[in-house]
Amino acid sequence: MGIWRDQVVPRATDLLLDTAEIRRLRRETVAGVRGNVVEIGFGSGLNLAFYPPAVHKVLAVEPSAVAARLAAQRIASAPVPVEVVGDDAQALPVESSSLDAAVSSFTLCTIPDPRAALEELLRVLRPGGTFHFLEHGLSPSTSVARWQHRLDPLQRRLAAGCHLDRPIDRLLEDAGFLLGDLRNFELPGPRALRPFGYLYIGTATKPGCGP
Numbered sequence: 190m191g192i193w194r195d196q197v198v199p200r201a202t203d204l205l206l207d208t209a210e211i212r213r214l215r216r217e218t219v220a221g222v223r224g225n226v227v228e229i230g231f232g233s234g235l236n237l238a239f240y241p242p243a244v245h246k247v248l249a250v251e252p253s254a255v256a257a258r259l260a261a262q263r264i265a266s267a268p269v270p271v272e273v274v275g276d277d278a279q280a281l282p283v284e285s286s287s288l289d290a291a292v293s294s295f296t297l298c299t300i301p302d303p304r305a306a307l308e309e310l311l312r313v314l315r316p317g318g319t320f321h322f323l324e325h326g327l328s329p330s331t332s333v334a335r336w337q338h339r340l341d342p343l344q345r346r347l348a349a350g351c352h353l354d355r356p357i358d359r360l361l362e363d364a365g366f367l368l369g370d371l372r373n374f375e376l377p378g379p380r381a382l383r384p385f386g387y388l389y390i391g392t393a394t395k396p397g398c399g400p
């Protein structure tokens with residue numbers, strides 16, 4: 190699975206997650222981001238074009254060398270400075286309480302221990318700092334969820350560890366985030382794709398008062 194995981198999946202992700210509908214959702218996800226930001230699972234940098242001028246700097250965390258190569262051109266022409274700081278969201282090389290915001294798109298599905306990554310985000314965010322997410326995960330529909338559980342082992346093998354059935358809202362609250370606005374919906378498309386397209390888009394806050 191080495192070539193598939195290391196070479197094919199990052200290139201396929203770069204293409205499949207760059208549709209007009211997903212670009213619109215990316216723009217919505219990062220619209221309220223400001224200050225110094227960490228983006229986990231930075232991938233090929235598909236969110237970069239949508240960061241608003243209120244963002245000072247993006248710290249990128251990404252383990253895939255191919256994704257990093259695909260990101261290079263986007264980083265060079267980005268509207269904000271980007272610094273690649275690490276390769277694992279579960280152990281961020283970032284000072285505690287030093288950042289204003291964090292961003293993740295289609296990444297909490299893939300990180301081996303999402304709880305550890307969320308606890309790291311809580312550590313590096315300042316009190317009142319915000320986490321902006323666009324993720325796919327567990328559907329509230331019993332029949333769709335049943336298919337998500339069934340297909341999960343296959344999806345993990347084909348999509349480099351991506352899980353279909355993670356309950357993103359519960360993960361955020363269990364880790365200690367305060368959920369803010371959350372919008373859930375299914376991406377439009379054929380019925381057979383329903384297990385892959387239940388989305389969670391919104392923000393969550395680190396408890397405490399910010400400056």
Ligand SMILES: C[S@@+](CC[C@H](N)C(=O)[O-])C[C@H]1O[C@@H](n2cnc3c(N)ncnc32)[C@H](O)[C@@H]1O
Binds near residue numbers: 278279299
């Ligand atoms: C489905 S891709 C999404 C990429 C990008 N966020 C986007 O929206 O296009 C999931 C990403 O998570 C990255 N990833 C996997 N494990 C990770 C980890 N432990 N820490 C940070 N990123 C990770 C993968 O390399 C991949 O780039």
